[in-house]
Amino acid sequence: MRKFFAVVKREYIQRVRTKFFVIATILGPLMMAAFTIVPAMMFGIKSGGPTRLAIVDQTGKMYERVAKEIVSRKSSRTESATEAEPAQPAVGPNNSSDQINRAGKMINSTFVVEQARLNNRSFDEVKKDLEARVESRELEGYVVLPPNLLKDGQPEFRARNTADLFTKENIQSAISRAVRGQRLVEAGIDEKVVAKASESVDLKTVEAGGKESKGEASFFFVFGIGLLIYMSVLLYGQFVLGAVIEEKETRIAEILFSSMRSFPLMMGKLIGVSLVALTQLGIWAMAFLAFSLWAAAGSSITLPHIPPMLFVYFVVYFLMGYFIYATVYAVVGSMVTTTQEGGQLALPVVLMLVAGFYLSFNIIRSPSSPLAFWASMFPFFAPITMLVRIVTETPPLWQILLSLGIGVATVVGLMWVAARIYRVGMLMTGKKASIPEVWRWVRQA
Amino acid sequence: MEETKPTLVLERVTKRFGGFTAVSDLSLQVRPGRVFGLIGPNGAGKTTTIRMIVNITAPDSGRIELFGQQMNTALQDRIGYLPEERGLYKKMKVGEQLRFFAELKDLRGQEADKRVNDWLKKLELSAWKDKRAKELSKGMQQKVQFITAVIHNPDLVILDEPFSGLDPVNVDLMKQTILEQKAAGKTIILSTHQMEIAEKLCDDVCMINRAHKVLDGRLREIRRSFSRNAVALQFAGGDGLLNDSSLVANVRQHDEEFEVLMAPGASPQALLKRLVDSGAMVTKFELVEPTLHDIFIEKVREAE
Numbered sequence: 223m224r225k226f227f228a229v230v231k232r233e234y235i236q237r238v239r240t241k242f243f244v245i246a247t248i249l250g251p252l253m254m255a256a257f258t259i260v261p262a263m264m265f266g267i268k269s270g271g272p273t274r275l276a277i278v279d280q281t282g283k284m285y286e287r288v289a290k291e292i293v294s295r296k297s298s299r300t301e302s303a304t305e306a307e308p309a310q311p312a313v314g315p316n317n318s319s320d321q322i323n324r325a326g327k328m329i330n331s332t333f334v335v336e337q338a339r340l341n342n343r344s345f346d347e348v349k350k351d352l353e354a355r356v357e358s359r360e361l362e363g364y365v366v367l368p369p370n371l372l373k374d375g376q377p378e379f380r381a382r383n384t385a386d387l388f389t390k391e392n393i394q395s396a397i398s399r400a401v402r403g404q405r406l407v408e409a410g411i412d413e414k415v416v417a418k419a420s421e422s423v424d425l426k427t428v429e430a431g432g433k434e435s436k437g438e439a440s441f442f443f444v445f446g447i448g449l450l451i452y453m454s455v456l457l458y459g460q461f462v463l464g465a466v467i468e469e470k471e472t473r474i475a476e477i478l479f480s481s482m483r484s485f486p487l488m489m490g491k492l493i494g495v496s497l498v499a500l501t502q503l504g505i506w507a508m509a510f511l512a513f514s515l516w517a518a519a520g521s522s523i524t525l526p527h528i529p530p531m532l533f534v535y536f537v538v539y540f541l542m543g544y545f546i547y548a549t550v551y552a553v554v555g556s557m558v559t560t561t562q563e564g565g566q567l568a569l570p571v572v573l574m575l576v577a578g579f580y581l582s583f584n585i586i587r588s589p590s591s592p593l594a595f596w597a598s599m600f601p602f603f604a605p606i607t608m609l610v611r612i613v614t615e616t617p618p619l620w621q622i623l624l625s626l627g628i629g630v631a632t633v634v635g636l637m638w639v640a641a642r643i644y645r646v647g648m649l650m651t652g653k654k655a656s657i658p659e660v661w662r663w664v665r666q667a
Numbered sequence: 668m669e670e671t672k673p674t675l676v677l678e679r680v681t682k683r684f685g686g687f688t689a690v691s692d693l694s695l696q697v698r699p700g701r702v703f704g705l706i707g708p709n710g711a712g713k714t715t716t717i718r719m720i721v722n723i724t725a726p727d728s729g730r731i732e733l734f735g736q737q738m739n740t741a742l743q744d745r746i747g748y749l750p751e752e753r754g755l756y757k758k759m760k761v762g763e764q765l766r767f768f769a770e771l772k773d774l775r776g777q778e779a780d781k782r783v784n785d786w787l788k789k790l791e792l793s794a795w796k797d798k799r800a801k802e803l804s805k806g807m808q809q810k811v812q813f814i815t816a817v818i819h820n821p822d823l824v825i826l827d828e829p830f831s832g833l834d835p836v837n838v839d840l841m842k843q844t845i846l847e848q849k850a851a852g853k854t855i856i857l858s859t860h861q862m863e864i865a866e867k868l869c870d871d872v873c874m875i876n877r878a879h880k881v882l883d884g885r886l887r888e889i890r891r892s893f894s895r896n897a898v899a900l901q902f903a904g905g906d907g908l909l910n911d912s913s914l915v916a917n918v919r920q921h922d923e924e925f926e927v928l929m930a931p932g933a934s935p936q937a938l939l940k941r942l943v944d945s946g947a948m949v950t951k952f953e954l955v956e957p958t959l960h961d962i963f964i965e966k967v968r969e970a971e
Binding site: 224228229476649 | 746750752753756758767768770772815
């Protein structure tokens with residue numbers, strides 16, 4: 223056991239002390255911050271000033287209403303989306319339209335609206351005047367409300383920058399609401415009723431049984447954890463591989479084996495390197511947390527609420543997922559002689575994690591099906607699938623413990639196999655191992 | 668001192684890899700406080716034998732007993748092993764590296780630090796303690812590797828081809844260090860294919876070839892039993908003397924020197940007397956014991 227700790231200590235200290243580790247640890251959060259803050263800043267820069275608009279009201283009665291809608295920006299869509307925003311962690315699924323929407327919300331698009339009165343001029347004259355003002359950058363654009371707007375007339379938005387989708391959308395929905403309101407009032411419905419009637423519905427989800435809802439936030443966290451496992455395995459798997467191969471390349475293996483058994487040696491390597499990974503991830507997590515708290519304190523965004531027990535599950539299954547896949551790298555490392563070779567061999571196994579992602583879409587819909595059960599017992603899927611089940615319809619505790627037990631057994635079993643392959647492989651130096659041969663080694667020796 | 672009890676006993680040990688027999692039915696005994704030479708050509712099974720002794724691999728059949736106990740992991744700490752395939756952690760500092768290897772032998776704390784410093788000083792490496800291994804020359808690395816084998820003060824030191832890749836100065840240093848270890852009461856197993864070195868250092872030898880033991884025993888006795896009654900000779904004058912077939916069976920001449928194999932029953936003493944009587948000027952007269960190399964070749968030929 224003391225020798226095992228000697229190995230753990232060496233692997234840990236030798237790695238943590240490297241310049242590479244220090245630089246990567248510092249650069250990590252900076253890069254993360256750069257990727258999240260810079261785009262936001264770029265959108266922010268654009269909206270340096272308010273968008274100045276002129277409205278030409280040919281109906282003679284719509285200006286007030288439209289101007290109010292544009293300035294207040296009380297679009298029901300925008301409103302509900304803003305509320306949902308904190309539920310989306312940085313690692314949530316992003317499709318491009320989603321991103322555009324969110325980016326649009328980031329733009330602090332305030333509007334300054336003025337009415338362009340005809341004042342006995344012809345419409346063309348006014349238009350010409352407005353065009354000139356847009357040209358000279360007094361205005362960003364102007365809106366023309368045609369006389370037949372309330373029936374089927376099509377309003378026009380003329381602007382310097384017609385590619386600005388967000389402004390266009392804001393204006394479009396503002397006009398729509400104004401028109402809808404005016405139509406209702408003209409149909410004899412009280413203004414207050416109209417206001418009341420246009421309020422949107424906010425669906426509240428409560429878990430049956432009256433328990434506190436874990437909310438959609440949890441789902442995003444499950445996928446976040448999955449993604450985190452995937453990324454850390456890709457990042458640190460190479461380290462595990464390198465650590466296992468190191469003694470082969472430096473020809474130290476034989477000295478080590480003359481001092482200790484191969485199993486504690488391999489375990490020591492896995493744990494040592496993993497502690498390095500966890501140290502780095504821990505530092506990053508703290509940085510991220512500190513940043514989020516800071517960001518949350520400065521705005522009205524509320525951090526998602528996650529029950530503490532769920533948080534424990536997240537951590538436990540993250541560790542299980544990480545170790546299972548890191549172990550795969552150890553097994554591969556025991557078979558090969560160069561890291562490049564090893565990376566290629568390990569990748570197909572790591573892709574099983576992706577299969578776990580796909581399975582989880584099915585499991586969300588029926589979290590208690592036999593498929594869900596077996597998928598959450600299979601150690602290579604469990605880190606994601608079991609978490610999905612816990613978040614949706616928490617399975618009985620024995621199932622959770624069983625899946626964790628299987629996970630631990632898998633890690634230990636694979637390490638035992640890796641230790642065997644490593645030792646026999648060393649005794650047969652110069653021979654390149656084929657899979658059947660490796661299998662023979664495992665049974666032999 | 669239990670002088671009679673052997674440090675290491677191998678009894679009919681056999682090891683196979685697939686269809687290949689690396690060591691076959693090997694029995695040997697290593698006595699305490701002696702330098703034991705395991706000699707034979709490359710691929711004879713020396714390294715496999717050693718790996719079984721240090722418990723890296725187990726024999727398929729046979730028994731290995733060390734310090735009077737059946738081989739087990741706890742005994743590993745009492746062995747110091749310098750493998751033929753040896754290296755260092757390239758990026759690790761020399762001092763830390765030795766510390767780590769000491770810990771693997773269950774030696775730690777201040778005692779470990781002290782030993783590291785002592786050994787570095789002894790092998791003139793103190794200035795390199797905080798250098799990374801890759802900054803050291805080959806010879807220096809070899810010395811550091813040697814320290815890893817002896818740092819924990821083991822009772823049995825096993826050195827597999829310790830001289831390969833060393834320059835003459837370091838070969839001497841290594842020889843001297845081995846003899847110091849012997850003087851300190853350690854048992855040393857020296858595996859080598861360089862028989863001249865074995866001849867100079869070993870008290871006992873075991874020769875193996877193609878997985879089988881060829882012969883073993885005390886080096887002196889082996890050489891005596893193989894003595895062919897030969898003389899190395901340099902002289903001037905006394906012409907024709909070497910042609911006397913009652914005295915001389917065979918003569919080989921290299922440069923000034925004659926290698927004379929005495930005729931059966933003739934004594935080298937008689938030859939010397941005849942030479943002196945004949946007025947020859949004798950500049951060298953030496954009884955030649957057969958080299959290990961000669962003995963090995965002869966035994967292998969016998970066996971085939």
